[in-house]
Amino acid sequence: MKKRSAVIIGGGVIGAFIAYFLLQKGWQVSIVEKDRFGSGSSEGNCGLIVPNHVFPLNSPGSLLKAFRSMLTRDAPLHVKPRLDLDLFQWFIQFALKCGQSDILFSARGRHALLQSSFDLYPFIVEREELDCDWEKGGSLHAFRSEKEWRACAEEGAAIREFGIVAEQLDRRQLLRLEPSLAPDLCGGWLYPQTAHLCPEKLMASMHGMLTQKGATILENAEVTGFDATNNYAQSVRTADATIAADAFVVAAGAWTPRMQKVLGCRIPIQPGKGYSITVAGAEQVPARPCFFEEKSVVTTPWPDSFRLGGTMEFSGFDDSLDRERLAALSRGADQYLADPSLGAVEKEWCGFRPMTYDGLPIIDWSPRLRNVAVAAGHNMLGLSMGPGTGKLVAETISQEEPHVDPRPYSLQRFIRNR
Numbered sequence: 302m303k304k305r306s307a308v309i310i311g312g313g314v315i316g317a318f319i320a321y322f323l324l325q326k327g328w329q330v331s332i333v334e335k336d337r338f339g340s341g342s343s344e345g346n347c348g349l350i351v352p353n354h355v356f357p358l359n360s361p362g363s364l365l366k367a368f369r370s371m372l373t374r375d376a377p378l379h380v381k382p383r384l385d386l387d388l389f390q391w392f393i394q395f396a397l398k399c400g401q402s403d404i405l406f407s408a409r410g411r412h413a414l415l416q417s418s419f420d421l422y423p424f425i426v427e428r429e430e431l432d433c434d435w436e437k438g439g440s441l442h443a444f445r446s447e448k449e450w451r452a453c454a455e456e457g458a459a460i461r462e463f464g465i466v467a468e469q470l471d472r473r474q475l476l477r478l479e480p481s482l483a484p485d486l487c488g489g490w491l492y493p494q495t496a497h498l499c500p501e502k503l504m505a506s507m508h509g510m511l512t513q514k515g516a517t518i519l520e521n522a523e524v525t526g527f528d529a530t531n532n533y534a535q536s537v538r539t540a541d542a543t544i545a546a547d548a549f550v551v552a553a554g555a556w557t558p559r560m561q562k563v564l565g566c567r568i569p570i571q572p573g574k575g576y577s578i579t580v581a582g583a584e585q586v587p588a589r590p591c592f593f594e595e596k597s598v599v600t601t602p603w604p605d606s607f608r609l610g611g612t613m614e615f616s617g618f619d620d621s622l623d624r625e626r627l628a629a630l631s632r633g634a635d636q637y638l639a640d641p642s643l644g645a646v647e648k649e650w651c652g653f654r655p656m657t658y659d660g661l662p663i664i665d666w667s668p669r670l671r672n673v674a675v676a677a678g679h680n681m682l683g684l685s686m687g688p689g690t691g692k693l694v695a696e697t698i699s700q701e702e703p704h705v706d707p708r709p710y711s712l713q714r715f716i717r718n719r
């Protein structure tokens with residue numbers, strides 16, 4: 302019997318896991334990537350697999366922060382003041398999703414994909430021998446302000462409702478666990494059930510593993526359109542090729558809205574620019590990932606390097622490295638480390654998180670082209686939701702029973718909100 306074929310547009314972590322699960326189901330798979338495989342947001346991120354991040358950013362407090370940040374260029378959240386109707390509408394919809402029931406709806410949808418991915422990761426890493434510095438050792442949230450630390454108890458209680466273990470630590474307990482943290486911090490929260498890995502190594506290993514299993518990965522090939530008849534796509538076009546398939550998946554991260562016309566639906570994803578700095582072989586650093594809460598800085602340790610990451614900037618697709626924002630990242634971390642002198646800088650990076658206004662990804666069929674699916678908009682959690690998303694998309698395309706309820710990720714929610 303002839304193998305069914307699929308083309309995946311976008312070689313990020315989402316496209317990679319979709320390819321993996323489609324190959325497992327016997328599909329012939331091609332990935333078409335406009336740049337280098339793994340060079341988008343999936344490259345220099347913080348590498349955290351965090352099933353505890355069930356709650357979306359939506360809250361009246363974060364809206365207020367966004368408006369204040371227009372005036373402060375080095376604030377953790379920055380909105381570049383400009384006339385952009387899509388961004389304006391995005392913020393309006395964000396504001397409308399700050400109610401308790403919307404937050405809970407989003408949290409349930411996020412939890413399902415986060416938990417499924419967290420359960421799948423160790424099996425995939427072991428079975429496919431992915432060389433990616435995988436470690437399941439928990440993560441810490443550290444606080445300078447007693448008020449913020451205490452306020453987090455409420456969130457801790459709400460998170461436990463999802464079956465997630467969260468332990469509140471006072472200063473003494475925090476420093477006993479991580480002696481490299483600054484002695485004047487007031488306390489922290491430990492989430493023992495999280496993991497981390499090196500995203501660059503993951504993407505390189507997945508490239509090798511997918512090609513070895515028979516996938517074709519085309520790089521430097523931007524998809525510019527579809528050829529379709531009777532609402533079915535026949536092929537995708539790049540500058541040099543036309544690639545035919547039975548099914549297609551648009552997994553183009555923050556760039557997905559560029560295809561909204563052909564998909565037949567508004568795709569409200571905004572690029573949320575973030576930065577990271579990687580230093581070589583730092584010694585006096587926390588042994589497990591840490592969130593420095595008030596500064597929104599994350600640190601991740603690997604055997605031979607250490608990364609600081611964070612900041613959220615809504616400035617379109619401006620891919621310049623803003624020195625002021627990079628400096629703010631290191632300044633933010635300095636306040637939480639006993640010895641802030643880190644090693645030599647190995648890499649400075651920025652990437653575009655695919656941000657939806659309700660914190661939920663989009664996993665659904667295109668309303669116009671019946672054999673084209675969309676899998677994008679994973680916000681700040683694409684790495685943490687990769688395996689669950691890949692499995693769900695492969696099940697949907699293969700017309701099998703989905704392992705998680707796909708309804709929260711439907712495109713219909715944007716059609717309703719128009």
Ligand SMILES: Cc1cc2nc3c(=O)[nH]c(=O)nc-3n(C[C@H](O)[C@H](O)[C@H](O)COP(=O)(O)OP(=O)(O)OC[C@H]3O[C@@H](n4cnc5c(N)ncnc54)[C@H](O)[C@@H]3O)c2cc1C
Nearest residue numbers: 311313315335341342343346347349524554575683684685
């Ligand atoms: C600073 C920072 C830290 C982060 N830390 C974490 C973390 O610790 N844990 C976590 O879970 N998430 C984290 N994230 C978020 C995570 O990186 C993203 O959610 C995830 O990488 C999105 O994956 P993706 O495959 O959808 O997008 P991408 O990785 O951006 O991939 C999309 C790909 O599609 C390609 N493409 C676009 N248009 C076309 C086209 N027309 N034709 C062909 N190819 C196309 C792009 O070139 C790109 O390579 C972080 C993000 C940032 C910026």
